[in-house]
Amino acid sequence: MASDKSRLGLILLMAPLAIWLMTLIVLPHVGMFLVSLQEKVGIRQYETSLANYAVFFNEPLYWNTFARTAYMSITATVLTLLIGFPVAYYIAKLTRGRTKTTLFLMCLIPFWVSELVRTFGWMILLRETGVLSSFLQYIGVLAGPVEFLYNDAAIMTGLVYTSMLFMVVPLVTTLDSLDDSLIEAGYDLGGSSFSILREIVIPHAMPGIVSGCIVVFMLSLGNYLTPILLGGKDSLWFTGLIYDQFITRFNWELGSAFGFLLLGLSSLIVFLALKLSGQSLGKTMGR
Amino acid sequence: MPDNADLECRAISKSFDDFQAVKEVSFDVPPGTFFSILGPSGCGKTTLLRMIAGFQAPSGGDLLIKGKSMLNVPPNKRPVSMVFQHLALFPMMSIGANVGFGLRQRGVNKVDIKKQVERVLERVGLGGVADRPVDSLSGGQKQRVAIARCMVLEPDVLLLDEPLGALDLKLREHMKIELKKLQSEFNTTFVYITHDQSEALVMSDQIAVMNHGVFEQVGTARELYYHPTTAFVAGFVGEANKYQAKVQVAGAGSLQLLTRDGVALQGVDAGEGLKEGDMTQVFVRPEAVRLSRRQEDIGNLGNTGNGTVESVLFNGANSQLILRDSATGSEMSVALPQTSEFRDLSKGDPIFFGWEPDQTRCYRQAAG
Structure with a gap:
């Protein structure tokens, strides 16, 4: 009887999660998958085929857009890591008490504002008549107004800025758990700052680095607002293509196929990156 | 150097x-x-x-x-x-x-x-x-x-x-x-x-x-x-019984003391140059104190007293006896020799104790 009761309890506890997973994740994806397999052969006439997927591989524009999106996202991830690591190290290891809380909060505060507002903020800074352009003219570096928006550097800036928190938080958490005496022991045994970073700090922070990188990569790849607003019409971002298929072209079949390709290919990239760095998802999440 | x-x-x-x-x-x-x-x-x-x-x-x-x-x-x-x-x-x-x-x-x-x-x-x-x-x-x-x-x-x-x-x-x-x-x-x-x-x-x-x-x-x-x-x-190295006492007579190397509770003791100056009237801290190691059931055994020691057994802390060779001094009512800890003589000691038993003056080290009481 008792086991029946505890079983019922378990079922009730799991029910919200199961319902959430089913209705919001599994069902839409199954629906999307079925739509993606439909090939339009005439008005309201469909056949089951992989033609939509073939379009992706046969049309260089789509292919290249995906490759460009993946490449830009990887670059954004690496840049975020390079900027985020020293910030996280400073917060976790070199500050204490109130300063630490304040700095951590300062990383967090920009995320209280919606992503849209933050991106518009960057547009105010970078546009032709914006703050940066005016300032450079004022101090005499530039002769006339310059448009800083609508290029890859602007997209990159936006992506790194948007992702920073998701890199800093896991890094601060793992670096916090690194015992200071390990670093001191490293110095005591004759290690240089570089060798201690390489042999002690980075191996310890690896789970944080991996989880931060996965989150940042996925967020960048799936980002829509930042590339469109800061990159303009020519941003050529893969999520932009999906949006076009669904909203502009009403071609839900191709849009669904693109959605699935994005899911599959990004998972493949994460998988390869984990293999290359010798990490496993279980090890990363388990710690 | x-x-x-x-x-x-x-x-x-x-x-x-x-x-x-x-x-x-x-x-x-x-x-x-x-x-x-x-x-x-x-x-x-x-x-x-x-x-x-x-x-x-x-x-x-x-x-x-x-x-x-x-x-x-x-x-x-x-x-x-x-x-x-x-x-x-x-x-x-x-x-x-x-x-x-x-x-x-x-x-x-x-x-x-x-x-x-x-x-x-x-x-x-x-x-x-x-x-x-x-x-x-x-x-x-x-x-x-x-x-x-x-x-x-x-x-x-x-x-x-x-x-x-x-x-x-x-x-x-x-x-x-x-x-x-x-x-x-x-x-x-x-x-x-x-x-x-x-x-x-x-x-x-x-x-x-x-x-x-x-x-x-x-x-x-x-x-x-x-x-x-x-x-x-x-006080920090090893165990010690502590008293506060006033120097009555400062002789060559030896001191006559009177504790706060009015007990006369003899002790030695631990190199502090103590003079008559100085307040001192007196330290006596637990193992310096001899115990006996008969007063005659300890009569020839410089400092003597009698009391009752308060408790026996048995710890094999490191056993301790806590006794209560009859004269002052204060507690004193003494190393308990594991000989058959004291094996049956229990709470409330009368006991005599004493120790040598040169095991009684005196230090100047810090001001204040």
């Missing part, structure tokens, strides 16, 4: 904002010595050790290792190694990689590193474990790996920061002997800090007792125990 000291501190000080942790401490440690710094927590011993290791810069004074000043030498360039309180073994490396870390930093080639690591692990009794992860070792084995990791670098001075604190009692007793053995085997100068007097007394050649940032006394375990020069050392 001997020129050949491995480690020498000259009036070394350290101040934090408005607090002076170490006040002009001077000492030197001859080569091959097991030197302990013993003190209660907060006495500045950790700060002193961290200054020697180079993690904290002294605010004043000089620090010399093998005659060379270390003031501007960063910790990774000093010929000292440190065994940390929680050992600080690198969990991300195998045991061999841990021990070889320092050699790798020196750019020794791989074959030699492997050889030296294996040799030093064998010396600490852990041959053939180099490829295993650190977590596969027990507490005592980790301790030995931490020492091996330092000793492989052949430092001039090995610093140990209460490394036995995290071990359980049995293992701690065992490691005390082992540490002493390792020290004489490697013949390296050890500087060991601890708050545990038994660790310091058992292992050390020289002990410095530290309190409030200064060395109260430096000497061998015996000197500290039998001839403490300050009241703090007398």
